[in-house]
């Protein structure tokens with residue numbers, strides 16, 4: 082079977098072209114702004130890490146986006162389409178809760194569109210992300226009171242509501258419920274995969290928090306790949322799939338509330354991965370494939386490894402690698418942090 086590449090249906094009136102990869106730079110290879118360089122990320126075969134007959138694992142390197150993560154796509158799409166349809170008026174202040182990557186991506190888009198931005202993060206956000214956001218002109222507020230589920234999301238959201246209630250001309254992006262979050266990946270990452278592959282994948286593996294990126298890719302791919310098994314890599318301590326909330330330290334992976342976008346019927350398998358296991362997988366990925374990735378990529382790699390234990394060849398697995406390793410030097414790539422994460426893993430297993 083080869084992938085059919087017909088016209089993409091997509092919801093009526095949707096601004097599909099916003100996330101179709103870098104826009105045509107014209108006669109010279111010069112882009113109007115860094116936003117136009119988002120997307121068109123490469124696919125790389127992981128033949129050293131996963132060397133099994135009849136099985137091919139391909140990594141979609143979303144970590145190569147200019148802001149450092151796949152969240153560049155969601156931010157560009159949400160901000161540009163919101164300005165185009167008037168739901169984000171010129172000169173308004175965007176407000177959002179983010180673990181870091183989406184905050185950086187929205188800060189980029191806000192700065193280039195002349196908007197203000199307040200980002201509420203928690204103490205798990207990397208220092209680098211906070212510095213970058215502030216450099217981009219965003220107001221960053223850090224909350225450090227854990228919520229009842231053991232994470233910080235509820236505390237962050239409470240602060241977002243306070244800001245919305247007390248500040249004029251604010252617009253809440255609300256990535257957990259915003260349909261444009263998954264649409265950015267439907268028209269972006271998912272559409273690119275359809276363009277890049279001649280032979281359809283049998284499996285799609287992605288890390289989840291809002292679930293927007295995995296659902297957007299799955300919805301686009303399922304239009305042309307049948308069957309496609311969709312696998313979510315979630316954090317131990319995340320409540321998305323009904324688990325018990327608990328301590329987790331890798332930003333971007335898991336959630337302490339169920340996102341409105343969540344659609345469990347579209348996800349066939351879930352692998353919960355603890356911080357230490359994710360970090361060990363990141364280190365193995367670096368040592369074997371020379372790919373320097375962030376913590377949630379380690380969870381994706383672990384989910385692929387567990388999946389392959391059950392898969393009957395032939396199989397073609399596409400794995401989404403969300404962000405780079407640079408902002409995890411004090412966690413994933415720090416030996417003392419890994420020792421503590423391993424101790425937490427031992428405690429969890431008792």
Ligand SMILES: Cc1ncc(COP(=O)(O)O)c(C=O)c1O
Pocket residue numbers: 150152180182183288289290291292293294295332333334375377378403404
């Ligand atoms: C590094 C990283 N991995 C995974 C995710 C989860 O992506 P999504 O919110 O699309 O489920 C995020 C989201 O912020 C992230 O930053």
